[in-house]
Amino acid sequence: MISYAAALDILASAITPLPAAELPCSPVPGLTAAADLASAEAVPPFANAAMDGFALRSADTQAASAGAPLRLVVAGSIPAGTPAPAATEAGVAWEIMTGAPMPAGCDAVVALERVEVQRDAAGRPQALLLREPLAAGRNRRGAGEDFRPGDRLLAAGRALDAPAIMALAATGTTSLLARPPPRIAVIATGSELSGAAALGAGLIRDSNRPYIAAMLGQLQLPLVASTAMADEPAAFSRALDAALGAADLVITTGGVSAGRLDFVPAAIAAMGGETLFHKVAIRPGKPLLAARFGRRLVLALPGNPMAVAVGLRFFVVPALRALAGRGPEPRLRARALAAIHSRAGLTFFAKARAQLDPQATLGVSALPGQESFRIAPLLAANCWAILDAQRGGVAAGELLEVAPLVPGEFPAGGD
Known part of the structure; x- marks a missing residue:
């Protein structure tokens, strides 16, 4: 079992950014600038x-x-x-x-x-x-008061979001060297998963695939394939082979732990995948596995809902940034409004709620119900509180890192 920091280092070393091409400056979701881009014109063009x-x-x-x-x-x-x-x-x-x-x-x-x-x-x-x-x-x-010719317009790795598109249009930029959005596929495993209107005995609904699709949609990254299947190794191998032919990154859920029916690690190895790591010292989601098939990446997440949420936010998102040629995501720090308990040796990602006090200081509280099966607390959360493995818990008033539920959002307030 490796640390969270070590797992991120391995991922970063294993991922090669997607090839860049000269692409039109159209508002295509998921595009990122592959190189620094200079303004060709003055904005405003005249006083x-x-x-x-x-x-x-x-x-x-x-x-x-x-x-x-x-x-x-x-x-x-x-x-x-x-x-x-x-x-x-x-x-x-x-x-x-x-x-x-x-x-x-x-x-x-x-x-x-x-x-x-x-x-x-x-x-x-x-x-x-x-x-x-x-x-x-x-x-x-004044002429050029906003941009002068030769000024850096966009930095390499900048997402072509609405402000970037506005700047490109204002400077008359019609094309740029950019990376396309990563192609992503999802395979949910579990004979217990049901899509029927009425659940049969022993069955549960598949909430993981809709969650992944919704979160990636908020990042403007659509799925190229999404499949749910029973715990059948041969069928999984066929589905994974098809997904690897269509996607740059494949996310699987379930079947990755140490039980007799947890066949995903063995199936990946039998298909020739290079396992980068299996089991990370985190909570929730410890059995997580990362593998590589050439330039294609597989992130196999445990099946519990919060293990999927944590795996997506803290492993898939960094992998997507690396594929886009972007650096690590900056982190915010907040003061714990009450003690948060954790076990030393595991990085703990706690469902939490952050808020600004009247002095504009960001504070954070962990929410009750941190078990990995509980979805209800996630509805009240606006961030994850990150407790370092070496540190264990934090006392009230101590600083710790927080991450918004959705990358790029500010984790405070909300309904």
Whole structure:
């Protein structure tokens, strides 16, 4: 039996990131940047107004005051999407709309509500009275203020999520070197699993496959195959062979412990799989197994629901990050709001709930019902509390690591 840290090291060493290709910058779920990407354009591409108002030369306004307002003639109007005037004379302002290009010579914009506007019969501004000086750059967005050409736009390993897609579109980037999402298959074993509306004697419902599919869906990673089967080694071997032909990562549940009917380790070995490790010093999920078939990975999880949840969150997710060329997931730390008991020698992943106190300190409490068959406490949880194997339990007030139920979410609050 190896430690959790050692198991992660073995996984990281065994996994080769998926091949990269030049792909269109479309919002395809699960894509990740395979290399740093530089911006090819300036954003904004030109200096423009940050709000509706009047563009002017700040130097003209320095003597303006409430007692001696400055009168500026309005030379015209500049809507967004039109070219900027090529020159601005002293004592002149331009009506300007948000996002419109700044006229040559103008370096500031005064907000509409900060001036008194004199209009003609048609409502067009003719002049304005300004009662305060304006600093250069006020309400003006400079060219390249967001991105300059050559600035790093995306780092290698960055998921092409909505903010990344926005940045790519804003800079005119149409393609990039990216890795496709890993293809994932699931095989649930267990003669006791039933999909029937009414359960027969000794049968239970399959909750593991729906959980895995839902969690991967939240990570924008769809399954390519999902199968439930009885405890039949030959049928399992056929199903695994088919899954390995379609997927980069195969997740199995059940049949991985030391019982007489726990055939998965032997079946994997008989098929030529290289066992990377079997049994990890964790709770729940100790019998977990990892194996490799060339570049294909198999993670065989115990069948209890919380063993599946822990195996998915703390083994499958790191494996998926490695396949995508991403580094380890950053961890948060929180203060234990009450003592959490654990057995030294095992890394304990406790169903927990985190919350922010009025001072914005993150605190965490383990929930009652930590047995690996109990699903109900998971409904109340918003995170996992991680108790290090060397440390054992923690006392109230001590710091410990926490991980959100779904990677990337902040583990506090919620319904």
